Amino acid sequence: MEEVKELQNGKLIRVGAICNFCKTRLSASSNGGTGHLRRHILSCKKKDNVGSSFSQSHLHFDSASNVQRFVYKPMVARTELVRLIARLDLPLNIGEQPAWGDYIRAAFYPDYTHVSRQTTTRDVDTYFDAKQSVVKKMFE
Numbered sequence: 001m002e003e004v005k006e007l008q009n010g011k012l013i014r015v016g017a018i019c020n021f022c023k024t025r026l027s028a029s030s031n032g033g034t035g036h037l038r039r040h041i042l043s044c045k046k047k048d049n050v051g052s053s054f055s056q057s058h059l060h061f062d063s064a065s066n067v068q069r070f071v072y073k074p075m076v077a078r079t080e081l082v083r084l085i086a087r088l089d090l091p092l093n094i095g096e097q098p099a100w101g102d103y104i105r106a107a108f109y110p111d112y113t114h115v116s117r118q119t120t121t122r123d124v125d126t127y128f129d130a131k132q133s134v135v136k137k138m139f140e
Helices: 035-043 046-054 074-088 092-096 098-107 117-138
Strands: 002-008 011-018 025-027 059-061 067-069
Touching (some): 092 098
Antiparallel strands (some): 002 011, 011 025
């Protein structure tokens, strides 16, 4: 946010703020609260488009040895979480644990949001059904 100040009674007083992303002018008097400014930053739609051009991309090689930009896919992450839970016999609620979220945000994806136990349970059922149908087709 950029402060907007006006001269009132011989003093320079803050009267507003302008969002650096969408350029919306918001009230921000010096005697008022700033909670609405924080909420605006959290919900500003244009910051996602602007912010992505300023962040460094994660690059990887595809199967043809071409350099590609990494794109986070939540469904792939959830499927891999299901596979990890099954392989290591982890509890279904591991995806909603604060320590798990901290690990994923620090090591892999800063915008990660937790996955609830109910969502993980549904994902396990979906994954099981898909793999079960593959096995059934093998025995037909």
